[in-house]
Amino acid sequence: MALTVSQYNSILRQYEEHQTRNRHLHDQRLHHIYETVPGYQALDEAVASTSVAQGKKMLAGDTNALAQLKDQLKDLAQKRAALLLENGYPADFLDPIYDCPDCQDTGYVHGQKCHCFRQAEIALLYEQSNLKRMLEKENFGTLSYSFFQGDELTSYRQAVEKCKNFCTNFKTSYQNLFFYGTVGTGKTFLTNCIAKECIEQGCSVLYFSAASLFDLLARNTFDYRAREELSALCADLYGCDLLVIDDLGTETATAVTLSHFFTCLNERLLRQKSVIISTNLSLEDCRNRYQDRIFSRIASNFEFCKLTGPDIRMCKKVSAVSGPVR
Template identity: 30%
Template sequence: MIGEVAEKVLVDITDSAYSLPDDYIGSDGLLYCGKCNTRKEGEIIWFDGKPKKVPVMCKCRIEANQIKEEQLRREEEMSSIRRAKISSMMDDTFQAATFENFQTRKENENHLKIAKNYCEKFQIMYERNQGLLFYGTVGTGKSYMAACIANYLLERNTSVVMTSFVRILQEMQGFDREREEAFSNRLNSVRLLIIDDLGAERSTDYALEKVYGIIDSRYRAKKPLILTTNLTLQQMQNTTDIRYERIYDRIFEMCYPMEFSGTSWRKRQAFKRFEETKKILEG
């Protein structure tokens, strides 16, 4: 009975995949591929003790399957990366940010080097609970650099969430304790949390309490955090408001500070656009 079932399966496989016009029978009596000239049949001892021809994959069939499997693997990998970016709450503006596209200038060359090193040595940074603090004037590439780090790690299957305190507070509005705890657990479940634009949130007791809670829970989870802010180091170090002081103390304990300075990228782009438009309109 088993032999009959196996015989039927064998016939189906042979009929569907191994009867191509260019194939030929070799001197050993076995079927060969007319394209790559390697065997498409082998011999085994069947259930009745007699030799039986069975289909095998020729070289070009094996290679074609390998290419297809690699394509499927890559497609699934890219799909996984896209899903990760969506779940990361990252703004569309930063979805395509990469180190290759980062506009390097004299004042930010070292920043690019440090950011790349951080990514390449992320396992060490993760084990040390070591984060980064990007601070400085508006439009100097802090958020873009943070997004470059996020995308680099996401593409290497490292879980990252990039968001902002403003967005976090909007998400948490109206949460009861259970939903708030679940949301906090989600933020702490990823290997790297990136929060953009510290200081843009409203300075209410509620908002500052939540900001501190998020940073402190990340600290207690022993997982790294990257923050960006338009605040200066002096503003953070010299604050007299106890609500801010405990936030900044925790940040300095967790994060390596990096100052971003120079002319605003947005202003340079606006000036460039002005000059291009002037040339078109005025000749």
């Protein structure tokens, strides 16, 4: 799971491309302002000349030079902002341009990987999961209520609203969701909707089917050569903004992998990192299948969302043959 040198360098090259593109865009804006806003270039040049003049005073021992320089630069900045506003441009039109203002397109904040770097890293590491292509098809924009009626339609609408609220409040409110119910009622679809919204907010999202997650934990646990990879995997599992575990109950579980699963859940709860779980199992089956300490963590810290209704996948197949549902 750890990045190779070439993978790490490929992400850094992306940041270099962002920096180059944004510097070019800033230069274009500056050239445009010089040509269209009379007096702006002179104010810009005054910043350099003032800095040089006050610098000479500081070298000569003038103790007031630094304070004077700050006041003069502040005055020049205010004049430049006012000149932009007078000519119909926002005051920050010539501020530095960044894809990620948090790290200023460096990938790091105070020596730690920025959330945008983590998302780029995760996208690279899990490209084989085909998540991006899946989310292009399954999102709130493609959501349909056509296959639900009556109380099931009301319940599904409420579930959708709950998911949208989860996304809206994701960065300000810690939440966990547990989707359960019968097969084909839209549980995976709704988790995909949430994943897409959170990714577009710049949050790091890890998405696993339960089977692939438990298989990955098992392979890394029993291969002594993969201990570093297991450590990197755990760091991602514990630290990403949102962890999605789809289809819980389809995995092959052992005492060791269940222990890892418990540790993962517990660590994320302690760190207040959100988790979404979906399953076709009933709550009683979940209680019987998993250790009490796992189910108690879920029962105490997740909001349950039950989905019932027709098997949408089957309905779509029938609809494709006989025509659209009316």
